[in-house]
Every structure is written in C-alpha cells, then in structure tokens.
Amino acid sequence: MALRSVRRSKRGTGEARETDGLSRRTLRAVPSLPVDPSLPPTTGWLLRGKDGRLTAYAPGPEGVLRWTETRAGGPEWTGPELFRAPGLVPYLAIAQDSDGYVQLVALRRTPAAGGEITTEVVQTIQYQSGRPMRDWYALGTPYPQDRALAAQIGLPAAVVDGEGSLHVFVRNxxxxxxxxxxxxxxxxxxxxxFKGSGMLGLPAAAATDHGLMEVLAPTDDVVMRWTQETAGVKFQRAADITASAANGSVTSERTGRERLTHFWRDASSGTVHAWRAGMDPVALGGDGGSGPVALLRTPVDGRDCTILAQRGKDGRPAIAAYPTEDETAGADWTSTGEPCVGAPALAIDGNGRVVLAAFSADGSLRVTRQKAETGLAMGAWTRA
Structure with missing residues (x-):
C-alpha cells in the first residue's frame, strides 16, 4: 500500500504539504542489511518521541528505513517505510533534542558535470513520531571549491546542544x-x-545535561578530544586519551552532573573499555565483539545503572549492566536472541521498560522488552 510522500513548503517551518509521489512508500520486502558491510555500524538508532512511541531508523539501499510503534509501549509496529534519498551513503548519524525532534545526518554523493562526483553532508529532521521528514538540506563540506578534497572527508557525527542546535563533525x-x-x-x-591528525575515520560527539559538548576522534594510539568550557564557546583541544580505540566504536553516556563517560572497543582485543576525565580506561569484561556499544542509563531495582549492549563475538546481541560510574564492579555480558547485523540499540519505552532492539540478517527489526521481574530480565524476542 503506497503512502503519500511529504515535502516541506518552507524550509525551517514545522508545517508540511503532503503530495502523491515516490519519496516515501511502504516496502513490500525488507532489504538485507547492512547495505554496505565495509561501513562502520552505528547505534543510537532507537528513539522515543514526545508521544512515548519508539522509532527505529536504518539506512537502506534507496534511502532511510523507518519503523514506528503504533502506540506507546508496543507491541505492534508500522513499517518499514522508505524515505528515498538518491546518492545517500548508507550510514546515519542520529541525534535527538529535548523536544523529541530527531535529526538525521548523512553523506551524499551525486554525479556532477564532467563525470565528477559532488560530496556533501546533508541533514533532515523529523518533528513527531510517524510524521514525515523534511527534505534533505545540504550542509556542504569544509572544501566548497575543491571536489577532490571534499571526496576525502569521512562519515559524520552529530549532537544537539542545550539550546536545541545541531552540530556536525567529520574527518577532514x-x-x-x-x-x-x-x-x-x-x-x-x-x-x-579543529586541527588534529591521524584520525582513523569516524569522530564521536556527545553533550552533558547542560549542553556542553565533547568530540572524540580515535587514532592508532590515542583518542583525540575536544571540549567546551562553557556553552556557546568554541571547542578547545583537551589532553589526548592514551588508548587504541577501534574506528567507529566510540559512544558516550551522561553518568553524572556535567560528566560524560566514554566507551570504546579496544582495537586489538575487541574488549569494551570505559573512560571519563580523571580515570584510566577500564575494561568491562566479555569476549569482545564488533561495532559501537549501545548505552542507556536508568534505574534497575531502584539503583542507578548503566546498561550496555553490543554485537558479541558470536554475532548475537549481548547485554550487561553495572552501577553507574562503578566500573570496578565489572559487567557480566549475557548473549540473547539470534545473530544480528550492525549494532544493537537500547531505549526506554512508553511503559518505562528497557527495550533492546537489533536487525536480523534479513533486515527485519527484532525487539525484546524488560520483564516485570527483579534485575534486568528481558522477555522473548519479537519481530516488528
């Protein structure tokens, strides 16, 4: 059944004009994911809107795929819907503000005159769960007059500050x-x-409760870091973190008042490590895995905990939890479900339950929700 496509009548407004077309439709068959296994996977793709409904996003072969809960807490979903985006490199950086607006940032490559390729960072926004996305808006590159240099930039990272403004970062x-x-x-x-050198490919960005941002960029032997002293000021280079972090594996969580804890996968062992200012990197156990770690801070049995999920060494989702900022307690990883592709994602649903989601090899969305039991007990996996 075809859905109506959506185009914004004015850029920057929240109103939409809906027309019949091909920019948005429901897929009859779910495509295989990932589209390009050479690209690093991403997490953070499962988000809760202001109405309490969860939405999942993934890059597809023709654009962006989207699944949306039919009501807060599920279990039914709509989708996948396809939002066509010709030339989009199948990788998404995703950020959400306090109003629930979801920002998608990607890299687009399109043919230009003379057989050349135009490379540009592009951005779109979804204002409400299940509603249309705006047309993609071109942010260009640091090299507006040089297509050859523009073609060398890396995939984007994105974060929203305390005022709801989007910030985008790329390897130059x-x-x-x-x-x-x-x-x-x-x-x-x-x-x-921002300067720097030797970056492996993909930066990471995060913001504290008050919107102070940090940017991390792994190299072969250190993780470069930039911070803000106060909101609205320019970034300054902070001390490097001595660590060998795998490209595309850095993620971050707010774990204290104006504190971020950063997580990454060791480039050689695949083990997840945690770090924040004032401490040495701490290994969080397990047998390793691939891709970035999904993060969620929420109470478990009344205790402030940080929950982690990863694609484990056996290809299955694995979940762990420990008391927030008590890395010495360790993290016991539990594998669950079937093998997945990419990286899993975590969220809290409209009923206050922890939700773990992953994509199967056939591209279908699989979901498991926290059971009403003590501890972090997860229910049976279901297909969205």
Missing part, C-alpha cells in the same frame, strides 16, 4: 576534525577546523 582531508554548528535562530556557521 588532513586526518583532523572539522565541524559545522547551527545557531539558535536556525542559521549555520561556517565549517571550522
């Missing part, structure tokens, strides 16, 4: 980091060069 042609920031009135500053 020299192996450092460049970023472009939105300001509260919706306009965009120019691309800024």
């Amino acid at each position: 042609a020299g192996g450092g980091v460049c970023g472009r920031s939105q300001v509260p009135n919706g306009k965009w500053n120019k691309w800024a060069d």
Whole structure:
C-alpha cells in the first residue's frame, strides 16, 4: 500500500504539504542489511518521541528505513517505510533534542558535470513520531571549491546542544576534525577546523545535561578530544586519551552532573573499555565483539545503572549492566536472541521498560522488552 510522500513548503517551518509521489512508500520486502558491510555500524538508532512511541531508523539501499510503534509501549509496529534519498551513503548519524525532534545526518554523493562526483553532508529532521521528514538540506563540506578534497572527508557525527542546535563533525582531508554548528535562530556557521591528525575515520560527539559538548576522534594510539568550557564557546583541544580505540566504536553516556563517560572497543582485543576525565580506561569484561556499544542509563531495582549492549563475538546481541560510574564492579555480558547485523540499540519505552532492539540478517527489526521481574530480565524476542 503506497503512502503519500511529504515535502516541506518552507524550509525551517514545522508545517508540511503532503503530495502523491515516490519519496516515501511502504516496502513490500525488507532489504538485507547492512547495505554496505565495509561501513562502520552505528547505534543510537532507537528513539522515543514526545508521544512515548519508539522509532527505529536504518539506512537502506534507496534511502532511510523507518519503523514506528503504533502506540506507546508496543507491541505492534508500522513499517518499514522508505524515505528515498538518491546518492545517500548508507550510514546515519542520529541525534535527538529535548523536544523529541530527531535529526538525521548523512553523506551524499551525486554525479556532477564532467563525470565528477559532488560530496556533501546533508541533514533532515523529523518533528513527531510517524510524521514525515523534511527534505534533505545540504550542509556542504569544509572544501566548497575543491571536489577532490571534499571526496576525502569521512562519515559524520552529530549532537544537539542545550539550546536545541545541531552540530556536525567529520574527518577532514588532513586526518583532523572539522565541524559545522547551527545557531539558535536556525542559521549555520561556517565549517571550522579543529586541527588534529591521524584520525582513523569516524569522530564521536556527545553533550552533558547542560549542553556542553565533547568530540572524540580515535587514532592508532590515542583518542583525540575536544571540549567546551562553557556553552556557546568554541571547542578547545583537551589532553589526548592514551588508548587504541577501534574506528567507529566510540559512544558516550551522561553518568553524572556535567560528566560524560566514554566507551570504546579496544582495537586489538575487541574488549569494551570505559573512560571519563580523571580515570584510566577500564575494561568491562566479555569476549569482545564488533561495532559501537549501545548505552542507556536508568534505574534497575531502584539503583542507578548503566546498561550496555553490543554485537558479541558470536554475532548475537549481548547485554550487561553495572552501577553507574562503578566500573570496578565489572559487567557480566549475557548473549540473547539470534545473530544480528550492525549494532544493537537500547531505549526506554512508553511503559518505562528497557527495550533492546537489533536487525536480523534479513533486515527485519527484532525487539525484546524488560520483564516485570527483579534485575534486568528481558522477555522473548519479537519481530516488528
């Protein structure tokens, strides 16, 4: 059954004009995921909207795929819906603000005159669960006059600050980091060069409760880091973290008042490590795995806990939890469900339950929810 496509009548407004077309439709068959196994997977793709409904996002062969709960807490879902995006590299950076708006950022490559390729960072936004997305908006690259250099930039990272403004970061042609920031009135500053060198490919960005941002970028032997002293000021280079983090494996969680804890996978062993300012990296056990670690901070039996999920060494989702900022307690990993592709994701549903989601090899969305028992007991997996 075809769905109506959506186009924004004015960029920057929340109103939409719906027309018949091909930019959005329901798929009759779910495509195999991932589309390009050479690209690093991403987590953070399962988000709860203001109405309590969860939405899952994934890059597809023709654009963005989306699944949405029919009501808060599930268990039924709609989708996958396809939002066509020609030329989109199948990787999404995803960020959400306090109003529930979801920002999707990607890299787009399209043919240009003379057989050349135009590379640009693009962004779209979804205002409400199940509603249309805006047309993709081009943010360009740090090299607006040089297509050859623009083609060398890496995949984007994205974060929303305390004022709801989006910030985007990429590896530049020299192996450092460049970023472009939105300001509260919706306009965009120019691309800024953060310097640095030797970056492996994919930066990571996160913000504290009050919107202070941090940017991390792994190299072969250190993780470069940039921070803000106060909101609205330029980033400054902080001390490097001595660690060998696998490319695309860095994720972060707010674990204290104005504190972020960063997690990554050791490049050689695959073991998950945790780090925050003032401590050495701590290994969190397990037999290793692949991709970034999904993170969620929530009470378990009344105790503040950090929950982690990963694609384990056996290819199955694995989940663990420990008291927040007590890494010495260790994390006992439990494998669950069938083998998955990419990286799993975590969220809290409209009924307050922990939800673990993953994509099967056939591209279908699989979900398990916390049971009404003590501890972190998860129920049977279901297909969305």
